Amino acid sequence: VLDAALVVMEARGLDGVSMRAVAERIGVTPMALYHHVRDKQDLVDGVVERLLSEISLPAPELPWDERLRALGESLRASARRHPDAFLLLLRRPAATTAALRVRDAVYATLRDAGVAEPTVPRLERLLSTFMIGFAASESAGRFAAHDRPTLNADLEWALARIRAMIVPESR
């Protein structure tokens, strides 16, 4: 059902994802979709949820800063795969099941870094916001003037500051 939508999106972009195009892809009449999805908004939400559940979580054995870096790279990779759908992450409440899965991975990572329990959710919000903003800027076009090495260096620099911010905090 949603797989067809993802295929269409990969081929023709988010704007190409019309009820008619998705239906044609399945080989069915457009109106048939309304039996599996409430309306187009619902279909797009499903696609965004799929995108979120595709992002891979790092192995919990890794050191916490490696895990944070890996999570960032996963986000960037999925943003590159679906540039327009990624932007929609900012529209959907961050409380869907697929979003919670990622969020909990960040929580666990921050706890392992020794972040004090009450600040874990706050720091997660800030880090996720930054990382989603960065991945979206990179893949949607805001960073068009900057090449990949520059952006990689930006992130390394940021990670170093974040590490410095977290470590003294844990004492």
Place this chain on the structure above:
Amino acid sequence: VLDAALVVMEARGLDGVSMRAVAERIGVTPMALYHHVRDKQDLVDGVVERLLSEISLPAPELPWDERLRALGESLRASARRHPDAFLLLLRRPAATTAALRVRDAVYATLRDAGVAEPTVPRLERLLSTFMIGFAASESAGRFAAHDRPTLNADLEWALARIRAMIVPESR
């Protein structure tokens, strides 16, 4: 020309901004718009540029951290006024004249904070990315589960860490 588009957007959202609706607002036929704008993409770009030039820059006499806070508040205010158009900031290259105006204000602020010259552009990219991501999350719906005081506190907390990050750096 673009004013009409902004009025329509404020009334019916970004999706309501159609060539036909904008034309009707001006009292003209839809095709007349094509003499002032290349296509719809061009019209939307114009709207986003307008949005950027509306954001107010803080007085340069203020202490640098106050200025940073004020810039953040300006961004949030304009995101609240135009939630969907704000998201499009992430799609447009950050090198339009209106975007440079804001960027240069951040540059000046960071210099006054004593940030070393080579890291000014990098830090600006990271801060803007975070701040745009935050304002977009707040106004587009990602932070729907969090109330305003919580988000304000998030930002204050972040500002405090950013301040701590910047000050030792300048020595």
Place this chain on the structure above:
DNA sequence: ACCTGAACACCGTTCAAGT
């Protein structure tokens, strides 16, 4: 230079009808 009318190829969605 600026605007128009008619037309083309699309949309999302409803509704009654079919199996």
Place this chain on the structure above:
DNA sequence: ACCTGAACACCGTTCAAGT
């Protein structure tokens, strides 16, 4: 329960024509 055909009210855009 699932799918269809026809229809409605929209889109962006082109093109020839008007002033």
